[in-house]
Amino acid sequence: MKTTVVGSYPKPKWLLRIVKMYKDGEVDEEFLEEAYRDSVKSVVKDHEIAGVDIIWDGEMRREEMTSYFAERIEGFEIYGEVRVWGNAYYPKPSIVGELRYRDELALKDFLYLKGITDREIKVPITGAYTIVDWSFNEYYKTKEDAVYSLAEVLNREFRELVKVGAKYIQIDEPAIPTHPDEIEIAKNAVEIMVKGVNAYVGIHMCYGNYRAIFPDVLDFKVDQIDFEFANRKFEDLKILKEYDYDKDLGFGCIDVHSRRIESVDEVKNAIRMALEIVDPDRLYVDPDCGMKLLPRDVAFEKLKVMVKAVEELKEELDI
Numbered sequence: 001m002k003t004t005v006v007g008s009y010p011k012p013k014w015l016l017r018i019v020k021m022y023k024d025g026e027v028d029e030e031f032l033e034e035a036y037r038d039s040v041k042s043v044v045k046d047h048e049i050a051g052v053d054i055i056w057d058g059e060m061r062r063e064e065m066t067s068y069f070a071e072r073i074e075g076f077e078i079y080g081e082v083r084v085w086g087n088a089y090y091p092k093p094s095i096v097g098e099l100r101y102r103d104e105l106a107l108k109d110f111l112y113l114k115g116i117t118d119r120e121i122k123v124p125i126t127g128a129y130t131i132v133d134w135s136f137n138e139y140y141k142t143k144e145d146a147v148y149s150l151a152e153v154l155n156r157e158f159r160e161l162v163k164v165g166a167k168y169i170q171i172d173e174p175a176i177p178t179h180p181d182e183i184e185i186a187k188n189a190v191e192i193m194v195k196g197v198n199a200y201v202g203i204h205m206c207y208g209n210y211r212a213i214f215p216d217v218l219d220f221k222v223d224q225i226d227f228e229f230a231n232r233k234f235e236d237l238k239i240l241k242e243y244d245y246d247k248d249l250g251f252g253c254i255d256v257h258s259r260r261i262e263s264v265d266e267v268k269n270a271i272r273m274a275l276e277i278v279d280p281d282r283l284y285v286d287p288d289c290g291m292k293l294l295p296r297d298v299a300f301e302k303l304k305v306m307v308k309a310v311e312e313l314k315e316e317l318d319i
């Protein structure tokens with residue numbers, strides 16, 4: 001029973017200011033780079049103090065999870081911002097040519113993190129299905145073709161990551177549960193992404209209707225599936241019970257949409273429910289999703305509660 005995080009963590013306020021200064025031409029790239037590195041160090045320190053077993057760098061360089069990768073892959077173009085979810089805008093990428101590997105996506109971040117922590121590291125990268133679903137397709141005949149093509153690009157990145165020592169990869173696919181009708185495409189894409197990747201692979205899915213992707217999701221070629229449970233009051237654990245869940249479980253048990261800090265007992269009770277489904281060695285306890293929208297002190301407190309709950313339970317269960 002290990003603790004981990006899903007990916008993002010609140011950015012220090014000074015980093016946001018420095019990114020803006022960089023965009024306005026007030027500081028140079030070297031200045032920005034130093035700020036990124038210092039912010040990663042502060043995230044790592046928070047995670048280490050909280051006692052999280054498997055960490056990531058808090059995604060200090062990522063402003064969102066689609067165009068960040070699209071900008072680094074050949075075949076994408078980003079025209080400008082489009083309106084999504086009411087008044088939120090985001091730079092939606094367009095596929096305008098054959099998708100090909102151009103630049104590393106998380107390799108440098110992984111190597112930097114590896115150099116500053118002894119903790120185990122998990123590398124999260126947005127999956128092929130979600131990136132294509134959240135992009136315009138102006139090149140491929142079908143969405144399916146685009147997804148498989150991107151899956152090959154990501155496969156190369158995963159293999160490169162393994163070569164330099166990555167042992168744990170997380171494919172972020174929040175779009176999958178929102179399109180259960182396309183689950184076959186998503187499943188095939190995962191197979192392409194993990195081909196020849198000698199690492200422990202998890203897939204993170206938040207939002208959407210989990211029931212609609214069962215039992216198909218159990219055939220995905222991954223070691224672990226990570227779901228959000230806290231925000232849904234742990235109701236979805238019933239689905240896992242119904243279908244004899246047999247993979248490792250990433251157990252989202254901290255609500256990232258609420259500033260209320262859970263109590264240790266509350267989290268322990270939730271973990272006990274998860275232990276009715278998987279054995280402790282197949283359970284990875286984490287927050288529901290990335291924590292970037294929370295105030296930093298709240299995120300930190302929530303991580304501490306989560307780790308304390310796991311420690312106390314381990315003691316009680318003598319594991």
Ligand SMILES: [Zn+2]
Nearest residue numbers: 174206289290
């Ligand atoms: Zn998520």
